Amino acid sequence: MKAENKRSVIVGIFVFLGIAILVTGILTLGGQQKKFVKAIELRAVFDDIGGLQTGNNIWFSGVKIGTVKQINFYGDSQVEIIMNVEEEVVDFIRKDSKATLSSDGLIGNKIIVIYGGTTNAPPVENGDRLQAVMPLDTDQMMETLQTNNENLVDITADLKVLTGKLADGEGIVGAVMTDSILAENFRKILNNLTVASENSNRMLAELNEFTAKINQEGNLFNELATDTMMVAQFKETLGTLQATAENSQEMTEELKGITEKFNSSENAMGVLLNDPEFAEDLKSFMINTDSATYNLNKGLEALPYTWPFRKGFKRKAKEEEKDNN
């Protein structure tokens, strides 16, 4: 009887533990799959749900917030998804949020991702319909990839032709690669270019130095560039110079008029300068004048010895002698 009782207790413990494992499993599963949390219903209408099933997860900002409750056909050929979303996160999902299809890995299960939404819009409410955004379809991706493949084939074909020509020495690049003289010339050009670039570097360095000097204070250029007073003075000087130039121009014009008059034989100066006949006359006049002055000199030399001037000259000589003593 005692053994029987003991066995009954052991069986009871065994049953209790077995049921405990079952209940723990169910509760854990329910807790993890949010089966026992309060939820609201959100809806979205897609053209194609790509194999989404009831029970698939709903993600928001990378966090699972619910599951797909129901999938119904809608309209002509669209599909309406009814989602169970935890009530706790409702405040974070706005009415202008969007729903799209995705997967929880490269080959993972289909999921619905809720994203976007602005704080201007109020939080979602039970039965709200979110805007559905169709994801990039795999077929579309494959189509793009196929186009890329075709382009790649064309590119490789062109490349093949190009490399063939290069190998045959066709074109400038081919010639450079195959012709040794051309290659040598090309190398020289490159060397020259190197030298030129070195020179230009040096020049730039000097230019830098020069501009640095210009930028130094007290420098004329620097003051020109920075001193506003000097600029005003410079402007004034330029104005004066302008006036001087204008005066010079006026003067040269007047000089031009004078020289024109000089060139003309209608005035005394022009006759003097241009008329050969007058020059001849003047020459003979000058000769006559010369001989006249010679004769006059002679006469004047004889004047102190001549009466009535003789007494006067003697008086003057005596006075000069007196002064000298």
Added chain:
Amino acid sequence: MAEEKDDKKPFLSKKIDKFFTGLASAYRFVLRFFKEVFVPPYELKEVVQQCYRIGVESLPLISLTGFIVGIVFTNQSRPSLEEFGAASWLPSLISIAVVRAMGPLVTALIAAGKVGSSIGAEIGSMKVTEQIDAMEVSATNPFKFLVVSRVLATTFMIPLLVMYTDFVALIGSFLSVNSKELVSMSTFFVQVFESISFLDIFSSVIKSILFGFTIGMVGCYKGYNSSKGTEGVGRAANSAVVISMFLIFIEELLALQIVNAIRTW
């Protein structure tokens, strides 16, 4: 004289007649169980006694088997998943495999070998030694005492053993995963429960109830209908195991179809 000849003449053929006769007998046996199970007196003490033998005494063997299954299945699955760079999916794969199929199946097969054969041999030996007849004479309902108690015990105990097996197999799998992938226990069990659903757990429980009922019923039927002395006892034990296992696989197949139909419904 002619009528006697007609009686001995097989209806279709000797073997086919035997098969269908056996099927009809099994049907009557099952029907009798359902008639007897709800009618008092209830042999509760015997039920508890059988629960102890079937459940508690099988626990070490079942636990060890489940633990080894968890480790082996994890290690065998790892290379295939690693080829796809999906070794992190091991917990999900193991949980689905263990909860949906391997837990109930392994437990049922081990129980069929251990419990089914022992029930078949025990009742068979009681039959050939005429103890069952003696019980009838002493106003004890042998069917209720021997069959109903054992079938109820297997029906209750196998689902519990399946729970233990699932738990121990997942622990074994965790140790294997943890040793190679350095996954923490919480992460492992989060992934385990992420992959399974309530349907998986309920189908597993329902299946194991069915497996337990099958093991008990087949063992009892084979023992209750054994004959030809000690040879008959051995045959009853053997056929109890073979038929139980066969039926378990058939039930597993049917259950899979039904669960999949519910899943896609």
